[in-house]
Amino acid sequence: MTTMEIQTPEAASTHSYRRLVARRIAILVGLTLALVLSVAVDVSLGPARYPVWDVLQTIFAPGGAELQMRVVVWDIRMPMALLAVTVGASLSLAGAQMQTILANPLASPFTLGLSAAASFGAALAMVLGVALVPGAVALMVPINAFAMAMAASLLIFGLSTLRGVTVETIVLLGIALVFSFNAALALLQYFASEQALSAVVFWTMGSLTKATWGKVAVTAAILVVCTPLFARRAWALTAIRLGEVRATAMGVPVKRLRLEALVLVSVLAAVPVSFVGTIGFIGIVGPHVARLLLGEDQRFFLPGAMLSGSVILSATSVLSKAILPGAVLPIGIITALVGVPFFAALILTKGRKSW
């Protein structure tokens, strides 16, 4: 009888934890199903109206489909739909880990200046025809964007290694970068020809319409390389959220981990941005949605942030086609217009302090 009395509270807290884990796994499964559904709808939608059944048939039995339909589904819609998945996952994962290592809910590729740097790099190519990497003229715009985004993150990375630099300093520096690159971009736009100006404006709106299988493969490969590297450090990354002092006391090499994560995050953010332009919202909202749904145990938060980023961008892609029949609106606009009210509602109704 005495033994039973001692064991009851033990069993209760572990039992309750197991239920929590089961709930989190169910949420991850739910997000995965939502993603599959969203991708399916995304592929079946487009300016050319094909019946859903025909689209599905073209996906699963491409041999029997008409050439035009095969081209539309396989070479246009599928890369777009899948690029939304990989870009959403990359930006959200980058944002999640930036927020984790910098202990700041506002950290994201957008707020730390990576997107602004990429836009400036792209504009350099479009307005002045300057290729930052010689010899790559055909891919001048994405390569310039990537080079500038990496330069911005390496600057942040370099400064963060200096003695006495705190996470607050890094965030403030990122904000300074946003303003600097935006000013430089505005200067380029001021001198740009009408044609170059419209190209720059369209690029900065963010768009998936230039998706190719190559871009899907590159972004997917980066995710395949970076995700296990974060996953291996899941416990240490979670501990960082208890604060630098406590994490260090727990034996986490905080400074080294922060630098390693910054390198991975730079690549994760720079490549998608160079392909699709500025989609600022995902890097902030994806991680917050995952945090509200799953907490910050990285075993759930890491896949959760990737899935929520993918679902949000994929659903936004659907909306960008559905709002104006026959047209595809720039996805960067839709993410902000639709996403912000949704995000605000989620934060205000959830009523739980997560920072």
Added chain:
Amino acid sequence: MVALSLEHIGANYGRRKILSDATAEIQGGTLTALVGANAAGKSTLFRRIAGHLRGTGHIRLQGAVAHDLRYMPQDTGMTAALTVYESIILALKQGGGGWRLSATELGAVDETLRHFNLSHLADQQLSELSGGQRQAVSIAQTLVSRPKVVLMDEPTSALDLNRQYEILEALRLYAEQTGAVMVLALHDLNQVMRCCTATVALAEGRILASGATLDVLTPDLIRRLYGINSRVERCSQGCPMMIVDGPTAQLAL
């Protein structure tokens, strides 16, 4: 039994010397207090022993290795979206291991929660805890991996009287059961006299005295540590108590 010996320990912050020539022998199995005024170098000594700061001198452990040491800093800032249970798993898992949790690990978390009377808070979010609850959770995080050398920086500063008693008793029991070296930085000298067998007294980065608590905490040493005139007398139950008469400067006037 575990023992910790400090031999001529020194540490600097930049060019500023914070700790010099600190030498002491600390035995396990009981609670040892580290006392001293604010900025005397208590946290620095802990960080130096824990290996977070480099410096001069030697730190030797008997019956334990560096991996068995846990340091609990004062800072209990807990804003992560984690439950109390998860935060204790997290502390346990920093020693290594994969994503999976074994029944033994879950059992250790349960046992620690129970030992510190925290089972009822297991599902609560860290951000929803009071200051005292956070401190108690922090203590549980520190001890869940059953360390053999424990350094705690002001572990009772946010606790109410009842919880102070409860937690110090749980810590004393832990030391007794495991033979661990437990050094607690404390400000309440009556608490020290009641719970800690040994005391190390630190002033301006130097160890002024170390040994049995009642031998160390003399009115003369308390005057040198805090600038306070005091008496140590026995209460009606026979327990030693420190009675404060006032600051030395004021009395001199």
